[in-house]
Amino acid sequence: MPTSDAILARLLALHPKIIDLSLTRMERILAALGHPEERLPPVIHVAGTNGKGSTIAYLRAVLEAAGLVAHCYTSPHLVRFHERIRLAGALIDEAALSALLAECEEANGGAPITFFEITTAAAFLAFSRRPADYLLLEVGLGGRLDATNVVAAPRLSVITAIDYDHQQYLGDTLTAIAHEKAGILKPGVPAVIGSQPDEALAEIERVAERRRTPLAVANRDWQCFPQHGRLVYSDERGLLDLPPPALPGRHQFDNAGNAIAALRALGDRRIDENHMARGLKSASWPARLQRLDAGRLTQFLPAGSELWLDGGHNPSAGRVLAHALADLESRAPKPLVVIWGMLNTKDAQAFIAAFAGLASRVIAVTIPGEANAVPAETLRAAAARAGLAAETAPSLEDAVRWAARDYPSPRLVICGSLYLAGRALALHAGRLDAAG
16 A cells, blocks of 8 residues: 555545534644744635636646646545645655655644644645746635635635535535535625526625625626637637637536636736637536546447546536537437445435436446445435436446447446446546446
8 A cells, every 4th residue: 555545545644524514623734733833925816616626727737838837636536646736747756645645644733733734734834945937726615614625815715616425524505505605705705606596605705704705707707608619708808719628517607707707807817818728728617528548448339439538516516518419419319327326415316317318318326435335226216216228336346247238339427426437447547347
């Protein structure tokens, strides 16, 4: 086992709750580490329910196209923890990660602290010790009490689309959820707000008014939309005619718009329209409607088949994914088989309902190694209630094999959970055996 894996396993045992929103423990360990959060590069802090990672992917691609150096902090990881911490364009290496985790473990002294809190502290240490032009910082959960919200004065805040998710922690109304997300807004720090439901936007505006946070709001202060195969962005400074985003799906125009609006709000003269165009074309973000090329899973599929992967896991993500697959169907019809796994903290019924009338079949799987995984049979029953033909499979490999058996050249999508997506990527790359 790599050194970092052993330390991470120990850190998981430091606090009985996986999620316990508070800033107290984070403030304590950062003080013990000499306050690295006060020595970070200029921070772009990104919260929201859906689209955070894709927005950050576009931001990073544009910044790098402009020759700028960007650190990134995202979560969760798909295959290896190292994916969460990107230093100057490269994933953190094993030696550096192990040393940082050991330093944080020693500074914490065995006190209760959540896994996300102490690993975020390690990331802040890494970012504070290596110069960069910007740090792209993704909120883990919510915003107001998230471990990343110890940054007192970011350069810019961004709130992507808000919808229902994590209601047990954030509240069961869009107003309550938006209040938590808007907790990242800071006095005088400009904020870019993506397209929102009216209820969510009203709460964001209430918080912003109290904190005197200047807002640039989608569909009011700026617009972004597809036109003739291009991305058109407009605001008070003018209009941009840009290539379509590299990531597939109509929803990616919204995410790309968030990134462009953020870049405009930064006002960094080192970034121009050409850099934006190059960044939109080069951005990548695994498990966001990602098409898998040749690998272990595709070997079971006949010629002409397609295998897609998506980690979206809430009802709005299900609707977005279904719309994107419907667009694919309109251009290149194929039988759609949904290979589906979820955690019991999510609304499985609402997620799968989006595929009614679109999917030819649903094959449900239990996510291996996850204590909160919904049993495949429970998922099958939920799909059946939504009017979908459904069955279960004992593994991802079996699900792919069975889809190939039933249809001559299907379009498969593995979806419902980032944990399932990470497992699929590892299996496809040959890093796991079928049962491991």
